[in-house]
Amino acid sequence: MKKKLIAAILISGLAMTTAATAKxxxxxxDGDCYQMSMHSMQxxxxxxxxxxxxxxxxxxxxxxxxxxxxxxxxxxxxxxNPDPKVAAQLAGELFDLRTTIRLKAVEAGVDQYMGxxxxxxxxxxxxxxxxxxxxxxGRMMNQ
Numbered sequence: 445m446k447k448k449l450i451a452a453i454l455i456s457g458l459a460m461t462t463a464a465t466a467k468x469x470x471x472x473x474d475g476d477c478y479q480m481s482m483h484s485m486q487x488x489x490x491x492x493x494x495x496x497x498x499x500x501x502x503x504x505x506x507x508x509x510x511x512x513x514x515x516x517x518x519x520x521x522x523x524x525n526p527d528p529k530v531a532a533q534l535a536g537e538l539f540d541l542r543t544t545i546r547l548k549a550v551e552a553g554v555d556q557y558m559g560x561x562x563x564x565x566x567x568x569x570x571x572x573x574x575x576x577x578x579x580x581x582g583r584m585m586n587q
Contacts, residue, residue, distance in 0.1 A: 488557075492554075492557070495552060495553060495554050496554050496557055496558075498552070499548070499549060499552045499554045499558075502548075502552075503545060503548055506541060506544060506545055506548075507545070509541060510538065510541045510542070510545070513534055513537055513538050513541065514538065516534060517531065517534040517535065517538065520534065545558070546558075
């Protein structure tokens with residue numbers, strides 16, 4: 445009887461720990477937090493949707509470069525012996541890309557719909573969504 449009780453407690457504890465860890469880390473992905481989910485786009489008027497689509501189209505190369513740099517940084521950091529100088533270089537390049545995209549979003553008048561503070565990154569693991577703050581909680585964006 446005691447063995448069954450101890451086994452049940454251990455299994456329950458393991459299940460709760462696994463669930464808590466999954467919830468803490470939140471949904472992941474390559475999310476650049478500049479891409480709105482389709483659900484968020486449905487709530488906007490047609491003129492705003494057109495501005496956002498035009499912004500994404502005009503800056504597609506920047507978004508592509510950001511995804512490629514993130515993949516490069518992720519591969520570097522998962523390697524057996526990551527080079528700190530290369531990692532720092534990639535982090536700086538990512539920072540510059542984010543800044544460029546943010547400034548272009550301001551110019552295009554869509555900055556309130558882009559980025560982690562917009563509340564539109566719920567699908568991508570950023571701020572927003574029904575659960576609260578996602579993966580950016582207490583950390584710098586795009587880490």
